[in-house]
Amino acid sequence: MNNGKIPTRAFLEMRKEVLNQWITGKEVVLDEAIAYQASIQAEKRFSARLAKAIVEKETLVQPRAGVALPAEHIKLLKHLQDEGTADLLPTTIDSYTRHNRYHEAQTGIDESVRTGKSLLNGFPAVNHGVSVCRNIVESLNVPLQVRHGTPDARLLAEITLAGGFTSFEGGGISYNIPYGKNNSLEKTITDWQYVDRLVGYYEEKGIRINREPFGPLTGTLVPPCISHSVAILESLLAAQQGCKCITVGYGQCGNQNQDIAAIRTLEKLTKEYLGRFGYRDVVVSTVFHQWMGGFPQDEAKAYAVIGWGAATAVLSGATKVIVKSPHEAFGVPTAEANANGLKTSKQLTVMLKDQIAVETPLLVAEMDIIEKETRSILEAVLKLGNNDFGLSALRGFEAGLIDVPFAPAQCNANKALPARDNNGAIRFLDFGNLPFDEDIKAFHRQKLQERADVERRDVSFQMVIDDIYAVSKGRLVGRPR
Amino acid sequence: MNNGKIPTRAFLEMRKEVLNQWITGKEVVLDEAIAYQASIQAEKRFSARLAKAIVEKETLVQPRAGVALPAEHIKLLKHLQDEGTADLLPTTIDSYTRHNRYHEAQTGIDESVRTGKSLLNGFPAVNHGVSVCRNIVESLNVPLQVRHGTPDARLLAEITLAGGFTSFEGGGISYNIPYGKNNSLEKTITDWQYVDRLVGYYEEKGIRINREPFGPLTGTLVPPCISHSVAILESLLAAQQGCKCITVGYGQCGNQNQDIAAIRTLEKLTKEYLGRFGYRDVVVSTVFHQWMGGFPQDEAKAYAVIGWGAATAVLSGATKVIVKSPHEAFGVPTAEANANGLKTSKQLTVMLKDQIAVETPLLVAEMDIIEKETRSILEAVLKLGNNDFGLSALRGFEAGLIDVPFAPAQCNANKALPARDNNGAIRFLDFGNLPFDEDIKAFHRQKLQERADVERRDVSFQMVIDDIYAVSKGRLVGRPR
Amino acid sequence: MEKTTVVIGVIGADVHAVGNRIIEYAMNQAGFNVVNLGVMVSQKEFVDAAIETNAKAIIVSSLYGHGELDCRGLGDACKEAGLDVLLYVGGNLVVGKSDFEVVEEKFKKMGFDRVYPPGSDIEQGIRDLTADLKNKA
Amino acid sequence: MEKTTVVIGVIGADVHAVGNRIIEYAMNQAGFNVVNLGVMVSQKEFVDAAIETNAKAIIVSSLYGHGELDCRGLGDACKEAGLDVLLYVGGNLVVGKSDFEVVEEKFKKMGFDRVYPPGSDIEQGIRDLTADLKNKA
């Protein structure tokens, strides 16, 4: 694994192999790609739009969306732009492409053509190649981002950046732990250093590409300190390869105080750690993900969850919010359902723009605990890896110093267990090997005991299960029935 | 106008005339009605359900609903109860009945039968009479309230209370000013003293009926101090006639801090004034009305407004929330749309039940200003009327010491004008004759000037117009385009 | 040039006052001489006012859902009174969310020249009125 | 009495791990011997595990929308391997919100004994399985 920016020559050498992974790799010619990117006007660039939002204190809305075939994909995105009034657009990649199974993706494309129905859960950008991507970018008026979940996204990045996308989601940790089973963390971090280096290369040539570590991880009761630690490590890794525009993310937990505290500390700590290692010129923005766990099936109830997410996002001051649809519990939304989720969200991001969440003692206390926890993790991890970010992450996960709840990845300890406290904030029920001092641990225990007392039952795994189902059943805290 | 509780004998004499207003009046036999009310179990009584909600810190959800014909009306309410999971049910009365135009209501009923479609905007309870009302009450499992807007509701109260309804909305001020043009305030206050006396009579016989002054008034940019003053005067009037269970209301303004401050001060001040005049045994609860002004036409956007209302209601600690539907901008909602509004609201009232809005300096400041304003109005008004509540109200409106924005009633001064400040809180742009001291006035002027500076235009009526349209156009503050 | 007079008001037992205020304001701004009858206006009041003020148009609003019951006969009443006015109506004309084309047809049959769906922009109404008045002249 | 063995897992390139954990927990609680293959399980892994552990049922989950592509052939593969197992499938089987009856029919044709719509309660699955196993015995 690299520690330090990959030297240009070595990087250019690596590219050859990457571009050979699938035939569309041949379409990428770096100089031409940079010239193409340079031709994209500011309004359609992620970095510029985010910078404007920061100045004007806006919270931008962005959906998830992707279907198998280009024409349908463009139609879908246009609908989200025009009817849904999306400020930013995505292209969500299908799961075969995410696993580099381009042959299976091709089958999905062919079957989708045959049946006239998208049989893939996203857009297979690698199979479609550079010029199709450009076609998409040129058909729309707002900035476009690649959203996926790909452990090895090197070829995908090459093709989509050459294709004119101005933002790329993911990271060596956040697209491994929640998105795979047997992927070596060493390999995914290395592969993502390549992606970051590619973005750094564009940056050197004057093309700013936005990078966004995937904040919500498993989307299931992830305490802020865990996702913050991952976001900050990935920001450091990205900055090290020359990325200068980073959006750190967080998935809503549902307790408003904790959510606002999370966004504020995420921004603060990311800037702090970047500064500490000398990356002071990185522009940091934040993304708030509306509730990422199981949704209610009923659409009216789903609208409630969506609206609450948008409201919390704007009150927290997040730069953008990723929006869910009323179809969430069922499947990939139709264009209409997706636009509806956007409209619900936009109504609130604009309506509440002029209200600010003030710093209350409760908010400050929650910020303090998140900061303490995150620092505990990061300090322990960075020490173990001698401030080599990749190595720190690797060893940190090995030792369970970072531990993502409910992750499918075998390189994750899977010992820490979260549960909600009596006000719905997410705490730890089991610390696993998290490097917390006794004060922090006592705080969590006390918080869960408060709930146990109210519910007249012991703190137990049953609480966790009840919490997993809670939102989909119309509650936040999974009370006993 | 009476000052003091109407003597029993006089009251019973008045009843004869009232019951003669329409033939169904004959069906009312007071002793039998009381016996019938006594047979209604606690779960179906408003007072008991509200008391339980107060103890358990719940925020109950209640829709508006009413159609012309009994069978359809029952079907509608059942749907709202079973599918919409309404905690409390209404019966919204049609506009002809509200104006005592029972002949026109009959035409509406007949035409509705003929066309098989409800041509009335509510349920004409007087025309249908006592036994039909009982039928409705018996068909449902949750408490039922009469909601209307009737300046002279004496007969309606007689029939519906004998019919088993356990709560009655309205008041001599709140059902005059926003709901009529030429109604004498003296007459409506007197007529409502009758209604309150009727409720007091039931109370004497051990039957508790909930009374709810109509909080939102014109629903259009009403500053909290105005609606608070009306709510408190009506509470005093009701308590004087023997009512012991009062729910005071407030219509959402959209700035969360002001809304929470409003509910908290409404409860506090109502209890304080009731106590001051010796009505210490009155049980006071609060109702929060989701946004009462113009709604967005788009249903996804309407869901956003509905959800935000429900969230603010529960965070404010209101005892119940009156719910809008996604059809609000178009017309009386279908049963399905109405149930959807309920479900969106319920998801949030339950999900956010365990979160409390803490007292921040900002909240305390807003509570202070609302208290000061409300006290200024009430003290001036009570002084003018020598603590005779009816007279005070009458003279207060005459003098413009209370002044409801956008009211159709000619007895309202219509000089005060509201506009939003830069954070969306509702302030006064024109004070009319409101009895505010210079401190209060300076505060409002400063707040509006802040906005004017940001918008680079003068404080003017154009702001008011922009604010009236704002929510329906996706904003809260009507910024210039 | 003399201002064109229009009569405006909210028909029936309807008390929705906010839109009416805005219509008054907007039509004044647009240069009309506005006779505002306010809310709860009967058919007779509309007709009498139009006669009295020599109005060129009657702008009826109905928000509360009883529009169909309240407006029936207004067209004929105008004719009978010998009035030659443009008759416009808007607001939330019927009970419930419904197919506007059906509603429009119904009100046109009652004698209305133009019928507007819920939430229509009054500015559009003013543009239409200006054009219709020109066409008539 | 010996416990009945069931094989569970999430098929294809699907990594949704949460439901799988809960199914493991619930079936353990219900007294089954649960062989959990976790996420990203191939058809071959399901078949091999069932043979190896002498399982009486295979419980397939598919959440991510590629269920149709991934499950095709699993029924035949079981038959070919000479397996006599109950084959259940649940989750969010296809891309998008769709008519469940059509989906059910499609998966039954592929050889599944029972097919469950999105968000189905695993307890229902356990009740059905207990009944089906009894019927078979």
Ligand code: B12
């Ligand atoms: C959390 C989540 C994620 C997390 C998963 C973390 C992890 N590794 O576990 C993350 C963020 C990583 C993720 C990623 C993706 N997700 Co996802 N995800 C969800 C979400 C919100 C909740 C899933 C969940 O945990 N539910 C809680 C558990 C307890 O319920 P469950 O999973 O449904 O399982 C229960 C039942 O289904 C049932 N059940 C399951 N199997 C069986 C079998 C039988 C026989 C029976 C009886 C019952 C049964 O019992 C289980 C236990 O109660 C759902 C939407 C939703 N449901 O609200 C989308 C959802 C499943 N994801 C979806 C998609 C598309 C993806 C992505 C492709 C793209 C994306 N949006 O990022 C990637 C796919 C990655 C991959 N290769 O698999 C789609 C699937 C679309 C479709 N089928 O049409 C969904 C429906 C969201 C949507 N509407 O678009 N996701």
Ligand code: B12
């Ligand atoms: C505020 C309000 C009230 C206030 C009114 C206060 C007052 N005195 O003014 C209160 C709370 C008192 C009230 C009472 C009632 N209301 Co109300 N109310 C509303 C609400 C929320 C907003 C109305 C408003 O002020 N809009 C802002 C103004 C600027 O817009 P506007 O009124 O639509 O007017 C504009 C346009 O329509 C257009 N326009 C109007 N006329 C014309 C004519 C022409 C020619 C043109 C071109 C344009 C045009 O221009 C206007 C200016 O921009 C609407 C729903 C909505 N729209 O969101 C319901 C609504 C109008 N009310 C309704 C009802 C049923 C009632 C009640 C019967 C029962 C109840 N729910 O309490 C009572 C009726 C009392 C009565 N007798 O009239 C229904 C009508 C149902 C229907 N048609 O099917 C609505 C649609 C709500 C609903 N979905 O149920 N209401």
